[in-house]
Amino acid sequence: MSNYKNFIEQIIEEDLNNGFKRNELCFRFPPEPNGYLHIGHVKAIALNFELGKKYNAPVNLRFDDTNPVKENSHFVEEIKKNIKWLGYKWSKVCYASDYFGQLYEWAQYLILNDKAFVDSQTSEQIALQKGTPTNPGVNSPYRNRPREESIRLFTEMREGKHKEGSHVLRAKIKMSSQNMLMRDPVMYRILFKDHHRTGSNWCIYPMYDWAHGESDFIEKISHSLCTLEFKPHRDLYEWFLQQLPKENKNLPKQREFARLNMTYTIMSKRKLFHLIDKKIVSSWDDPRMPTISGMIKRGYPPNALINFVKKAGVAKRENTIDASLLEFYVREELNKICPRVMVVTNEIKLVITNYPEGKQEKVEAINNPEDESQGTREMVFSKYLYIEREDFRETANRKFFRLTIGKEVRLKNAYIIKGEKCVKNKNGEVIEVQCTYDPKSKSGSNSEESKRKVKGTIHWVDIKSSAKVIINEYERLFLNEKPEENEDLIKCINTSSKKTIVGKSEKYVSSLKKGQKVQFQRKGYYIVDNKKNGNITFNKTVSLRDGWRK
Secondary structure: OOOOOOHHHHHHHHHHHOOOOHHHOOEEEOOOOOOOOEHHHHHHHHHHHHHHHHHOOOEEEEEOOOOOOOOOHHHHHHHHHHHHHOOOOOOEEEEHHHHHHHHHHHHHHHHHOOOEEEEOOOHHHHHHHOOEOOEOOOOOOOOOOOHHHHHHHHHHHHOOOOOOOOOEEEEOOOOOOOOHHHOOOEEEEEOOOOEOOOEOOOOEEEOHHHHHHHHHHHOOOOEEEEEHHHHHHHHHHHHHHHHOOOOOOOOOEEEEEOOOEEOOOOOOHHHHHHHHHOOOOOOOOOOOOOEHHHHHHHOOOHHHHHHHHHHHOOOOOOOEEOHHHHHHHHHHHHHHHOOEEOEEOOEEEEEEOOOOOOOEEEEEEEOOOOOHHHOEEEEEEEOEEEEEHHHEEOOOOOOOOOEEEOOEEEEOOOOEEEEEEEEEOOOOOEEEEEEEEOOOOOOOOOOOHHHOOOOOEEOOEEOOOOEEEEEEEEOOOEOOOOHHHOOOHHHHEOOOOEEEEEEEEOHHHHHOOOOOEEEEOOOEEEEEEEEEOOEEEEEEEEEOOOOOOO
């Protein structure tokens, strides 16, 4: 077992060695319920919950629900489902909105201690006074407003007596700070919007930076882990905690790690919503989306996502992981569990001329050569079959190991056949291939002929017993390796990212249920998306091989 510890674990170990009590370790995963979780969130989920497992410490699922404009209970429930699907269990569910009363009281405490004031400027005026990274900001004309007046106005804001945009509550820190986030940040704004949990009880809402650290403190979080873009926020996080009326003992410690970046993928929820809004994709759970729900619908197994983010690692510096690595882990998982089935998507009729008319027989097929416990199934074999059009050529060179006139191939799990002739339509297109079969060459029989080697093996389905299948073929949504670098995302879209085709399958697929995963032999991995009115629809998960590497 490896003794390697990532830098977050090293920080925790150092804290423990310096006297921090192991039983006071506590972690949290704090999503904002304003959209679906994506593959980037899986890294944060795995980091926090795996730390919880390693140190036998609680991990809270805390929704930072401070913006009623964009948040709703649907997103909350979807996030819960995603985390359960990944195989993790939280210690308790918490909400920043649980703490609105306490946050309000602490805000009043800051006002009374000259650490906050009500500013009556517009947001545009406040922004102009912020300054630049090289020039200090300018104090608000309301910065020295009497505490009693700020308390009165803040109370009236709470009571709904002022219009949106008329006042905000700002922390009083330092307008000349090199960290622009410390230049008297806004703590509260007026919003006459119903909250998904508190309804119309509140019309002022805390800003994320104010609510987040104080929520960590209330929940006794020991290590507040977030991505690198929050590193500039650490000064503010610590300042707010230091102002609270309490002993400054065991305050939550914010530490930052590099977020997950992946090729051909965007991780911004705002940009993902843009794709939905522009109808590039159907919804948050469209199988082409990098959301967990989209990946579930596409057939990705949870272990593949967990193994991928573990392989990506926890680092201090940003890097970009090739999307092919995720697809590798998807294939690795699915190869173990998926039964193999035969599906033909561009069929051509095959007639075995010396096979008895009207005869049907059963041939045995192994469900998964990687797992004998999955057993076997029976397939119907007869005189009339479908094969893939690409598996036949009237004439071919020595490197073509599939069916051609005058050469033999094996029909998988069945017999060796030999191409004799083909039938064409008036346009010269082949519409039927005629062949003969060797009756003694049946796979699995004890005859010497059954063991005879031929260079090619092709898949097939029986025409009469075949089932119609609708197949959604998915490829990557973006053609550009780094789509986030482009101002116009729409120009990067792969217009061929989804194609719907109709195929013919062996009868076995009719017994599959929604959500079951299979391998279409020689094609890829697929999941049952829907069964309706006798039709069965599959979504493509991933091809058998990586077709994107240069």
